[in-house]
Amino acid sequence: MTEVHSEEHSSLIKTPKQLVVVMLLSFIVPVAAILLLVKLITGDMHIDPNSSAMTEDAIAQRLKPVGEVRMVGDAQSAATIEAAGTAAPEAAASGAGTGEQVFNTVCQACHAAGVAGAPKTGDTAAWQPRIAQGIEVLYASAINGKNLMPAKGGATGSPDADIKAAVDLMVAKSK
């Protein structure tokens, strides 16, 4: 191989001028080839900023972490689950917490996805007639239970004030 190579050279290059030309070409040709390749590759990638793959949602979707816990419901339940991630441990440990902790850990178990016919948090249509009953009625239903809704959502150790705060939160999110 190397022999063939040097033979070629000895036969083709006869003057110093030719040598210079060959050396220059051997430098310019690869560089030009690389430039052309780069242009070929990048020129082929037509990124249409208006395509559906380039919307902010689609990009966020592609960039988001792989592991994400999400319960049935809607975006809101995902948000409350995220909040519960920080609030839950204390509430579970003490058995009681603030209204928001009760809401996240106890009430959302049914009200996020509408378990057993529970009106979903954020479902304004489902909540409208209930809100119309007046907040005191809702407090009473939440504290004493109503049909399949257990008293205090089952968290009977929670003070009434926390249950009321949870009702307030649920109503505020569902107006």
Ligand code: HEC
């Ligand atoms: C085991 C599931 C479950 C849990 C846990 C639960 N709920 Fe409910 N909730 C229901 C169901 C089912 C209904 C619908 C009851 C009906 O109207 O028949 C309901 C209805 C309600 C209503 C409307 C009552 C009315 O008078 O219209 C409120 C307010 C409410 N829940 C608040 C809460 C609060 C606050 C918590 C947390 C402390 C909670 N719920 C936890 C199942 C649950």
